[in-house]
Amino acid sequence: MIEELLFIRQEVAPELIAGLWMSIQLIIPSAVCGLLIGIVIGTLRVYGSPGLKGFAGIYVLFFRGFPLLVQLYLWYFGLPRIGIYLSPFAASVIGFSLCSGAYQSEYIRGALQSIRKGQLLAAYSIGFSHTRAIFSILLPQAVRRALPGCGNELIYLIKYSSLAYMVTCIELTGKGSILANFHFKYLEIFIIVGAIYLLLVSVVSVGLNYLEDRIAVPGFDRPKI
Amino acid sequence: MPEGIIVIGENLSYILGGLWVTVAVVGGALSMGLGLGLLLALGQVYGNRLLQRIVGVYVWFFRGIPLLVLLFIFYFGLLSALEIDLSPFTVSIVVLGLISSAYQSQIIRGAILSLPEGQFKAARSLGMSDTRAILFIILPQALRLSIPGWANEYTIIMKDSAVTYALGVTEILARSRHVAERTYQHFWIYILAGCIFLVLTYIGTKLLQRLEEKVRISGYAH
Amino acid sequence: MAEKVPVLSVQDVHKQFGDTPVLNGVSLDLFRGDIKVVIGPSGGGKSTLLHCINFLVKMDAGNIYLNDTRIDQSRKRELYAYRQKVGMIFQDFNLFDHLDALHNVMIGLVQVRKLPRSEARQRAEAELERVGLKDHMAKYPAELSGGQKQRVSIARALAMEPEVMLLDEPTSALDPELIGEVHEVIRAMAALGMTMLLVTHEIGFASTLAKEIYFMDGGRILEQGPPQKILFDAEQARTREFCSKIGRLNENSD
Ligand SMILES: Nc1ncnc2c1ncn2[C@@H]1O[C@H](COP(=O)(O)OP(=O)(O)OP(=O)(O)O)[C@@H](O)[C@H]1O
Ligand SMILES: [Mg+2]
Numbered sequence: 074m075i076e077e078l079l080f081i082r083q084e085v086a087p088e089l090i091a092g093l094w095m096s097i098q099l100i101i102p103s104a105v106c107g108l109l110i111g112i113v114i115g116t117l118r119v120y121g122s123p124g125l126k127g128f129a130g131i132y133v134l135f136f137r138g139f140p141l142l143v144q145l146y147l148w149y150f151g152l153p154r155i156g157i158y159l160s161p162f163a164a165s166v167i168g169f170s171l172c173s174g175a176y177q178s179e180y181i182r183g184a185l186q187s188i189r190k191g192q193l194l195a196a197y198s199i200g201f202s203h204t205r206a207i208f209s210i211l212l213p214q215a216v217r218r219a220l221p222g223c224g225n226e227l228i229y230l231i232k233y234s235s236l237a238y239m240v241t242c243i244e245l246t247g248k249g250s251i252l253a254n255f256h257f258k259y260l261e262i263f264i265i266v267g268a269i270y271l272l273l274v275s276v277v278s279v280g281l282n283y284l285e286d287r288i289a290v291p292g293f294d295r296p297k298i
Numbered sequence: 299m300p301e302g303i304i305v306i307g308e309n310l311s312y313i314l315g316g317l318w319v320t321v322a323v324v325g326g327a328l329s330m331g332l333g334l335g336l337l338l339a340l341g342q343v344y345g346n347r348l349l350q351r352i353v354g355v356y357v358w359f360f361r362g363i364p365l366l367v368l369l370f371i372f373y374f375g376l377l378s379a380l381e382i383d384l385s386p387f388t389v390s391i392v393v394l395g396l397i398s399s400a401y402q403s404q405i406i407r408g409a410i411l412s413l414p415e416g417q418f419k420a421a422r423s424l425g426m427s428d429t430r431a432i433l434f435i436i437l438p439q440a441l442r443l444s445i446p447g448w449a450n451e452y453t454i455i456m457k458d459s460a461v462t463y464a465l466g467v468t469e470i471l472a473r474s475r476h477v478a479e480r481t482y483q484h485f486w487i488y489i490l491a492g493c494i495f496l497v498l499t500y501i502g503t504k505l506l507q508r509l510e511e512k513v514r515i516s517g518y519a520h
Numbered sequence: 521m522a523e524k525v526p527v528l529s530v531q532d533v534h535k536q537f538g539d540t541p542v543l544n545g546v547s548l549d550l551f552r553g554d555i556k557v558v559i560g561p562s563g564g565g566k567s568t569l570l571h572c573i574n575f576l577v578k579m580d581a582g583n584i585y586l587n588d589t590r591i592d593q594s595r596k597r598e599l600y601a602y603r604q605k606v607g608m609i610f611q612d613f614n615l616f617d618h619l620d621a622l623h624n625v626m627i628g629l630v631q632v633r634k635l636p637r638s639e640a641r642q643r644a645e646a647e648l649e650r651v652g653l654k655d656h657m658a659k660y661p662a663e664l665s666g667g668q669k670q671r672v673s674i675a676r677a678l679a680m681e682p683e684v685m686l687l688d689e690p691t692s693a694l695d696p697e698l699i700g701e702v703h704e705v706i707r708a709m710a711a712l713g714m715t716m717l718l719v720t721h722e723i724g725f726a727s728t729l730a731k732e733i734y735f736m737d738g739g740r741i742l743e744q745g746p747p748q749k750i751l752f753d754a755e756q757a758r759t760r761e762f763c764s765k766i767g768r769l770n771e772n773s774d
């Protein structure tokens with residue numbers, strides 16, 4: 074037992090921590106880019122010209138419709154055949170961002186569509202400018218409506234970041250896999266890896282819940298997914 | 299590009315040969331998820347404190363760990379630890395089914411909780427036992443309300459089924475990979491694979507919409 | 521009486537949605553302290569008229585004058601200043617859903633009038649007290665009754681110190697027992713000499729306040745005159761028909 078713990082501490086922990094660090098480096102830029110893409114695409118789907126709406130619709134169709142793993146293969150194995158070479162890390166971040174953006178855009182779209190037209194009319198009627206109405210009325214409402222969905226998408230992103238291993242970006246799952254094969258300790262190591270994801274997901278969802286509570290307002294439903 | 303099209307034409311039937319594996323994995327996982335999810339939902343809504351706690355932990359566990367890691371835990375870890383021999387195909391169905399049961403339990407639970415309280419009371423007032431009330435009054439309504447959630451769950455499991463390739467299940471992505479490696483047409487082959495999944499999710503969603511319309515009770519607001 | 525200038529003058533407003541003309545040249549004047557009421561069948565263009573007056577809907581032709589100054593809606597600053605001077609009450613309240621009653625009233629003062637927060641808060645509290653909502657200031661729209669919501673929206677408009685109020689069927693979305701509380705607030709505004717243009721189907725209430733009633737149908741003002749004349753002695757058959765119908769409705773609802 075003591076030996077086990079010592080082994081974990083000396084052989085396993087440093088490697089897994091390095092893997093976790095890589096996972097975080099994958100997740101954070103992907104989450105940020107995904108959200109930005111989602112805001113742009115979601116806004117286009119609601120307020121864009123017919124052409125832009127069509128473009129945004131097709132974007133969402135493909136990037137939500139293709140399995141994420143297929144998308145990663147497309148970026149990592151597919152692009153080199155047409156002359157574009159991406160590192161495993163770059164391919165993963167691009168794949169995660171584009172896919173996550175498609176999902177995020179649906180939440181943004183829903184949030185924007187849920188805002189009644191009268192809200193803006195009322196703002197104009199007391200002398201608000203367009204910009205001011207957007208920042209003081211539209212956005213605060215949209216953020217509250219979109220946050221549960223967007224937060225949920227962040228949780229998904231954390232879990233799906235494990236697929237980076239499939240395009241040879243060695244993050245937490247990858248490190249675990251290498252360790253497990255090397256030491257022939259599959260069950261123990263994969264359970265530790267699973268526990269780390271569980272911890273990460275739990276911490277983030279507690280944070281998101283706290284955030285939702287902080288900005289909660291009666292009348293804005295908080296669908297728990 | 300024409301070259302890619304030719305390769306697609308030549309290998310389409312081989313790739314589509316993986317269709318039944320994908321469909322079997324998805325179908326198996328969803329059915330298992332439904333059965334288990336239903337029990338979990340009932341346990342969480344009507345069970346005692348302890349049962350509710352257990353279901354809560356179960357859902358937290360299976361929604362918090364990545365599919366790929368769960369596949370590894372079960373296939374490389376548990377099977378050898380318990381000295382059981384199961385094929386990657388079976389393990390994939392089981393793992394996806396367990397994950398799906400966690401999600402489906404929450405869909406069904408949400409549907410049950412959204413029913414007006416009067417439904418249960420009215421059933422009891424007729425002298426029905428609680429079990430009967432659940433079976434004949436609550437579930438027929440709750441399961442109808444769950445269909446949109448299932449449509450969503452179906453698309454997720456369909457796409458996730460591609461990950462089972464990591465264990466060597468020869469579904470659509472696995473076969474696409476073979477062809478891509480052989481022909482060096484990765485780009486077009488993976489586009490093709492993605493489109494096959496797109497069509498599969500589309501068909502399934504449409505079928506579930508049909509089902510929803512078919513079992514709709516007129517005047518029932520959603 | 522000396523020649524006076526109307527506070528608000530609406531001249532020859534035209535508006536069509538797609539191919540359907542909705543306003544076909546509407547003109548009216550409001551002098552200081554005037555209370556004028558617009559009645560007419562549904563779809564006659566009453567809401568569109570009020571929205572056009574506040575430039576919330578772009579009119580096709582026509583002019584609006586505030587104190588003899590023509591409003592040019594392409595000059596944004598002028599437009600925003602004008603809208604503060606012309607309060608608008610909506611049929612369905614349009615309170616800002618993410619703000620409580622107090623902040624619904626404050627936000628215009630802070631964001632548009634640029635008052636310091638503490639001063640804005642005091643003003644908003646006073647306005648809410650005026651409409652009888654002293655004890656509900658911390659409630660969000662979802663927690664208020666329809667009548668309370670409409671009173672908050674009136675307080676929100678009054679806080680901007682408007683010279684004219686436009687009210688678009690302020691009580692038509694309310695349960696009958698809540699109508700009274702809103703009418704009371706409108707009556708109090710009238711007593712303070714507020715200039716008002718009121719669209720309503722509450723003929724009884726309207727005739728006790730109005731100096732003049734406009735009957736509007738098909739995008740035009742078909743007839744105008746003092747309440748007694750329009751309600752009981754109208755010249756046009758169309759007006760008589762409408763008034764008798766609505767009179768009966770109001771009787772039945774009592
Ligand atoms: N944004 C719009 N787009 C197209 N048509 C519109 C729009 N707004 C109003 N209309 C049409 O203009 C006509 C007048 O509408 P308006 O709302 O001004 O009538 P109203 O007199 O206020 O009726 P009500 O008493 O029902 O409120 C109606 O036929 C309506 O369908
Ligand atoms: Mg109207």
